[in-house]
Amino acid sequence: MGNKSCKNVTPEINFRIFVFDSSSTEKKTIIRNLTDENPSNSFSFGYENYKVTINVFCEEENEHFDIHLQVTFSTFFILLIVDQTNVQSLAYVQSKYQQIKEMQKDNENYLLLFTKCDQVSVLPTEEVTKLVKNVGRTNTFYLKEEGDFSTIRKDLINALKKVISNENQFAPCMKKPIIILYDEISDITKAKYTECITQLSLNTSKLEIGETFPKFEVLRSDGNNTTYQCTFSYLPRGKQNCTLLLNDKEVEYLFWEGKTTGKIEGKEIFVNDINEFCFLLEKLGLDIRERNDFIVYWLKELIKYKKIGVLLINEEYEKAAKLEVSGFDKQLRVVIGFFEADGKDIDNVDTIKKVERPTGKYIVEWGAFVIEN
Secondary structure (H helix, E strand, C coil), rough: CCCCCCCCCCCCCEEEEECCCHHHHHHHHHHHHHHHCCEEEEEEECCCCCCEEEEEEEHEEEEEEHHHHCCCCCEEEEEEHHHCCCCCHHHHHHHHHHHHHHHHHHCCCCCCCEEEEECCCCHHHHHHHHHHHHHCCCCCCCCCCCCHHHHHHHHHHHHHHHHHHCCCCHHHHHHEEEEEEEEECCCHHCCCEEEEEEEEEEEECCCCEHHHHCCCEEEECCCEEEEEEEEEEEECCCCCEEEEECCCCEEECCEEEEEEECCCCCCCECCCCCCHHHHHHHHHHCHHHHHHHHHHHHHHHCCCCCCEEEEEEHHHHHHHEEEEEEEECCCEEEEEEEECCCCCCCCCCHHCCCCCCCCCCCEEEEEEEECCC
């Protein structure tokens, strides 16, 4: 059992903000006003039960902006500063937006558009409206009409508070649920590629789909559930996982990720270290290669915790995400949540019963998500 003395831990939200504007002078002014000239270019504020920390980056100071966009476990915002009295400013921001959009591909990262407005605008209103529509989603905010950058810190904090107040904005994202096929029955000396169909049905009150590989097409949707489908071929390899053929390319597994849209219940336990976590994965049915891949992928996140908390969601997950693969009627699905368990009075790994791994023709799926305490 865990320590019965419970600590009060303030959950943190960390944002990165990238400032883009055609004028380098205004960029520097914005950063000074945002950070009160803090040398670390960062500032913090408290809101509700969160401590919110902001790290500000100037475009020319960050040569690897595209790498920053790919960093996981961190939410970032883009400040696109538009001077509506200047056609060149709008053109700059439009091109920068296209660059960012291409880097992001289809990720649902948040974008903020701040506009600097003078009383007389030389730009057609429809041009600005079009840009706002492209960038906006629900996270488009404006500076005050006078365009005074001295108020940007207050305006930004107010904007972020609105975003934080949306309970779904920081819902855990399920990362790297991968689907692996095994066919131990077929004679591998006579094996050939066989077409196969995968269907993933999500309860949209619990989960929304994110990135997939290959691309999953929407098969049907009734407002409460959405079913996605992809077609590929597989080649049996005995005790080893099947080779999959997608668009004439051989791969090891299918991949998808999802964002939780509602609370998912489960059993909370803790593990003391990586070795004990590996023991848990073994009890849950993963083989040595799957355990290794799981831990390597999540290691940077796991080592952040004083004590690793694990949320087991087997039954809830089955209700939220139904998986069917034609010809494979047995499944082992290991999707769990991580959280900081230090100070929590919860069960340990010894309370978990060993799961029997399927045999014959079956699929294995594993993935995880981070839960902010």
